[in-house]
Amino acid sequence: MVVESLHPQDSSLPTVSVAQGNGAYANTRGALEPVDLSMIRGKRVLLKPNAGRVAAPGSGVTTHPEVVAAAIDVFREAGADVAIGESPIIGVQVQEAFETAGITSVAAQRDCPLIDMDRRRFVEVAVPDGRVLHSLRVCPEVLEFDFVVSIPVMKMHMHTGVTLAVKNMKGCLWRRSKVKLHMLPPIAGSDEKPIDVAIADMSSILRPSLAIIDGTVGMEGLGPSAGQAKPVDVVVASADAFAADAVACQLMGTDAGRIPHLRMGAERGFGVIDLARMRITPDNWRDWISPFAPPPENLTIQFPNITVLDDNSCSACQSTLLLFLKRHKDRIFDYFPSQSTINIAIGKGHTDLPQGTLCIGNCTANLREMGIFVPGCPPVGSQILSAVSGEPAVDGRDNRMDDEKP
Numbered sequence: 001m002v003v004e005s006l007h008p009q010d011s012s013l014p015t016v017s018v019a020q021g022n023g024a025y026a027n028t029r030g031a032l033e034p035v036d037l038s039m040i041r042g043k044r045v046l047l048k049p050n051a052g053r054v055a056a057p058g059s060g061v062t063t064h065p066e067v068v069a070a071a072i073d074v075f076r077e078a079g080a081d082v083a084i085g086e087s088p089i090i091g092v093q094v095q096e097a098f099e100t101a102g103i104t105s106v107a108a109q110r111d112c113p114l115i116d117m118d119r120r121r122f123v124e125v126a127v128p129d130g131r132v133l134h135s136l137r138v139c140p141e142v143l144e145f146d147f148v149v150s151i152p153v154m155k156m157h158m159h160t161g162v163t164l165a166v167k168n169m170k171g172c173l174w175r176r177s178k179v180k181l182h183m184l185p186p187i188a189g190s191d192e193k194p195i196d197v198a199i200a201d202m203s204s205i206l207r208p209s210l211a212i213i214d215g216t217v218g219m220e221g222l223g224p225s226a227g228q229a230k231p232v233d234v235v236v237a238s239a240d241a242f243a244a245d246a247v248a249c250q251l252m253g254t255d256a257g258r259i260p261h262l263r264m265g266a267e268r269g270f271g272v273i274d275l276a277r278m279r280i281t282p283d284n285w286r287d288w289i290s291p292f293a294p295p296p297e298n299l300t301i302q303f304p305n306i307t308v309l310d311d312n313s314c315s316a317c318q319s320t321l322l323l324f325l326k327r328h329k330d331r332i333f334d335y336f337p338s339q340s341t342i343n344i345a346i347g348k349g350h351t352d353l354p355q356g357t358l359c360i361g362n363c364t365a366n367l368r369e370m371g372i373f374v375p376g377c378p379p380v381g382s383q384i385l386s387a388v389s390g391e392p393a394v395d396g397r398d399n400r401m402d403d404e405k406p
């Protein structure tokens with residue numbers, strides 16, 4: 001395992017604490033109250049919130065800054081040296097994401113360092129027991145800090161069911177290497193989705209030392225970025241990220257056994273999702289269950305004049321396209337003046353497409369001659385706009401820096 005766990009080695013019964021109703025800062029302190037932090041005195045602690053996208057507090061997209069503030073304060077009071085790190089999705093600058101999320105402000109007030117984990121070169125880490133992954137490019141800080149704390153937002157996810165503390169560690173993968181998890185071929189003889197198996201594989205080496213799940217404002221529906229904000233005012237903490245995720249699932253009205261990456265990871269012994277095998281405090285935590293709406297199954301429902309031809313795409317292209325359409329669905333028809341319906345293709349399963357289709361992402365490259373092709377995996381919204389408008393796009397730095405040495 002890459003990082004040290006705060007879960008006592010002599011205990012097979014993980015504890016999970018839940019705090020609700022007192023706001024982000026107090027809930028976080030409340031949830032951390034029962035956690036034994038004696039091990040972190042004099043150690044370096046890396047906080048890994050979800051600041052992978054540019055979104056304001058209260059949007060349900062990024063971790064609430066007061067949760068991060070409380071974590072800094074609690075770990076410092078316990079004697080740790082604390083920093084905050086993130087490797088965002090492609091096309092997002094981490095400084096802008098931290099700033100917009102309000103994390104820059106709370107960090108500055110506390111003189112807490114912010115780390116762009118994409119600045120330095122990756123460390124290639126083997127995944128010895130991986131089923132679909134055999135190595136990962138990990139941001140070097142993950143190996144250098146003594147403890148890593150995953151601080152995700154409580155969200156539904158259109159491809160993985162939920163995204164919580166286990167999956168949030170994907171933001172410790174270096175730059176574009178995150179996309180590797182979305183580019184895997186189907187698993188022969190299995191109905192399992194490669195992305196689910198890949199997250200379980202990742203958790204064999206990238207389990208956090210501690211999970212703090214921010215349900216101040218979660219996201220229901222079309223998570224991880226295009227759903228509806230869901231205020232719940234709850235925080236969950238545990239040294240077993242799988243146990244924390246399992247309790248969060250219950251609070252969201254679902255069951256971890258129905259979330260493939262959590263079920264598979266638990267079956268492989270990476271954590272506990274069986275509620276009967278954990279201690280959850282306080283006793284009345286179920287009073288705070290507030291079911292989240294699941295993701296809709298078809299993007300075209302929301303855009304009747306736009307036909308999305310989706311064949312085996314992944315959430316990265318779906319989210320990118322959905323956000324693009326939300327912003328530009330009226331303006332986009334200006335670029336297709338002779339069409340009453342626009343066809344947009346995403347995913348790797350297409351063998352034919354109507355002439356004039358807007359082909360989004362590298363997966364559609366084989367049919368690029370059918371219309372307008374937008375390269376990328378996934379492309380960012382500005383690239384799509386550039387392709388249809390003919391105006392230049394601003395490239396993400398990833399394309400320029402892939403081969404740079406530290």
Ligand code: SF4
Nearest residue numbers: 314317361362363377
């Ligand atoms: S091009 Fe899009 S659908 Fe294909 S792997 Fe990349 S992000 Fe996923």
